[in-house]
Amino acid sequence: MAGIKEIRTKIKSVQNTSKITKAMEMVAASKMRKAQERMRAGRPYAVKVRQIAARLMQAHPEYTHPYMVESKELKAVGIVMITTDKGLCGGLNTNITRLVLNRLRELADKNVKVQTTALGSKGASTLARVGANLVSQEVQLGDEPNLSRLIGAVKVQLDDYMDGKIDAVYLAGTRFVNTMKQDPMFIRLLPLPSGLKDPFQNGEDESVEAAQDVNNSEYGWDYIYEPDAKTVIDELLQRYVEGLVYQAVAENMASEQSARMVAMKSASDNASKVIDELQLVYNKTRQAAITKEISEIVGGAAAV
Secondary structure, eight states: OOOHHHHHHHHHHHHHHHHHHHHHHHHHHHHHHHHHHHHHHHHHHHHHHHHHHHHHHHHOOSOOOGGGOOOSSOSEEEEEEEOOSSOOSTTHHHHHHHHHHHHHHHHHHTTOEEEEEEESHHHHHHHHHTTOOEEEEEOOOOSSOOHHHHHHHHHHHHHHHHTTSOSEEEEEEEEEEETTEEEEEEEEEESOOSSOOOTTTOOOOOOTTSOSSOOOOSSOOOOOOSSOHHHHHHHHHHHHHHHHHHHHHHHHHHHHHHHHHHHHHHHHHHHHHHHHHHHHHHHHHHHHHHHHHHHHHHHHHHHO
16 A cells, blocks of 8 residues: 555645646636637628539539539549647547548548648648648647638648649538537538538538538529629639638637537546545555554553
């Protein structure tokens, strides 16, 4: 059995750890509220621009943007992986990493070339460790998404798609459901899916070869373009890509803070249990030592 001094040292160490986890829980709770507000504020724009862009697929304008053209065969794809810069957020990064690695294996089995982009330090280190073709990255994103930095990294994938080097671009991140639940998602960014579903409300992920949504519209759409279809569609689809990437990062940041708050609360609760157990052992050890001393004193007195 450990000595009284050793047990007291362990108790002090766990108490110090508990103070840190409690402070991190409070910080994460504060940041979580702001991150969730930012995420919810961006959802209406992302949904609306996605709906308008998807309806262009049904309108059949005189100009067809490359973002709207389906590839007959996937020979090469790009994957944008969104993770956190810091750890201590439960299984958040583990879940999205497992999903991306599974997709990479599926594509490798089909002889599809993959190039990746990492948004977040954890994803960048993971992709580098597994030997993936990492063409761009952006780390240290901070607590608020910066669109110019995000698009700067993703533009490498978009340019390669426009040049025909890759046939599709996928976005992998974490979908915020509620404070206790965050789901990994794998959605197609390009070419533009034909359906109108919101990827941040849908609980299912698509396979790498399937279209993301189902076209369930009951009537056709048409638009009057001013000044012309090319100008309007080019600008709209650019905003579509930017909006979807920004919203995905905002969802991931809200998920990060929620997961970290829950993880730190769990750590604080576990620390309290460990302290109680160590305190019980400490009391028993201390009582045994006192009893032993009394026994020695009584035995010495009896011998005299």
